[in-house]
Amino acid sequence: MKKFLKRAVVITLTVAMAATMMTGCKKKKKDAATLVVGTNAEFEPFEYVSSKDAVIDKYSGIDIEIIKKVGEENNKTVKIENMEFDSLIIALNQKKVDAVIAGMTITPERSEEVDFSEPYYTAKQVMIVREDNTDITKAADMSGKKIAVIQGFTGQTVVEDDLKFPFEAFKKGTEAVTELKNGKCDVVVIDSATANQYLKENEGLKIVEDNEAFESEEYGIAVRKGDKDTLDMVNASVKKFKEDGTIDAISAKYAAASETAEDSEEPSSEEGSEEANTEE
Secondary structure (H helix, E strand, C coil), X not given: CHHHHHHHHHHHHHHHHHHHHHHHHHHHHXXXXXXXXXXXXXXXXXXXXXXXXXXXXXXXXHHHHHHHHXXXXXXXXXXXXXXXXXXXXXXXXXXXXXXXXXXXXXXXXXXXXXXXXXXXXXXXXXXXXXXXXXXXXXXXXHCCCCEEEECCCHXXXXXXXXXXCCCEEECCHHHHHHHHHCCCCCEEEEEHHHHHHHHHHCCCEEEECCCCCCCEEEECCEEECCCHHHHHHHHHHHHHHHHCCHHHHHHHHHHHHHHHHHHHHCCCHXXXXXXXXXXX
8 A cells, every 4th residue: 555655646646746847938938939129218219118009018119119010020929128227237247038129329337247239329428408598509518517417327428438527317307307497407418319309308408419428329139148049149130120211210100199199289370270269
């Protein structure tokens, strides 16, 4: 009887182990078909939360569209993990995400921690000031002013390392812009595309450029150091999308959407007259 029980236990354990192994295989297969991507959805028009034009779950933007295309090109479902910008590379290296796309500038410092895809977008830093500000016409004029930057963004690096000016860092661009509108700071240093978006959403602001102080920068998709399979996959897709115009079309789509939204908010006087005439 004991021998029978022992055999029964062995058989049960064997079956359980086999089931566990099968479950593990299935899970591995499922994970292999999913690309988990980290982002910071506070960087419109590149990545932001939207209930109207969501691309993946509740997220939209140029970067979100690009990474979705990468997934489709490689038969993978893309899952977005939204987190603070400073946590993205940490999460990547801790294997919590497979890649990062977040308007992330390729820099020598970051390249020591991660591998970047070839660049998919070229941008530059600009200054946002209030329309009545005549003191700041170039980067050097920020000396002695209250400067706001976004924590972890290239603007912070430029102000801190290149210009050596004191600043206050905010976790969100909206917070910095609100600070500017309320007169609590004099200038916000941020990416040009995002700056243009904030101007469309906030009256009374303008952009100041300084091409000598702010050099062009390139965005890349980050993967873990040594993850050649993911890097090769991403690079092949990015190269194709650059050559066939897919990335240009996505960028143009969001630029057009912004312009349309801006136009629809303020109807022309002629349109107002026509509506008035129709009502009469």
